[in-house]
């Protein structure tokens with residue numbers, strides 16, 4: 331087994347909709363084992379394939395010693411009344427926010443051996459399963475927050491953690507100007523966020539003096555990640 335690199339906010343794979351797995355092969359079983367090891371090493375309770383750069387519809391969870399590998403999971407029933415609960419994500423270090431989700435869900439999935447099974451979950455397990463299934467559809471928990479709450483949450487991003495894990499492609503980053511200084515608009519995850527720390531991380535990675543501003547002549551700002 332091996333510990334895989336966890337992709338963080340900004341990596342495009344986190345926004346991809348995953349592909350169904352059929353059939354479940356030894357390669358998938360290896361991936362599942364590696365995902366469990368990676369999740370435990372990172373002290374997480376759930377991990378979805380996009381978080382380690384893969385596009386298979388696979389996630390793993392372990393809540394209160396209930397560990398499941400779920401392949402091609404679908405939510406077949408959910409409680410009508412959402413309840414709020416705090417969530418975090420290994421792909422968004424040190425950021426937390428309250429997300430409203432159904433308290434109970436029933437999930438149908440394939441297990442590690444490719445056999446269909448169901449999970450009747452409530453509480454934290456139900457929340458975790460929904461969070462991971464969101465990942466498989468290219469969604470992250472911050473998408474459930476209001477714009478203001480999302481901005482407030484992202485302002486807490488630990489840019490040191492991001493510096494460690496983000497990697498620029500050869501194309502580098504293109505930046506978008508703002509009226510003043512280096513408060514830039516960052517096009518990130520299909521959401522326009524204003525976040526100075528993210529910009530500073532990129533400028534540092536590019537060895538550009540922080541106050542510098544790059545003008546992008548294209549109409550659309552584009553950040554190119556790993």
Ligand SMILES: [Zn+2]
Pocket residue numbers: 418419420421461465
């Ligand atoms: Zn997550």
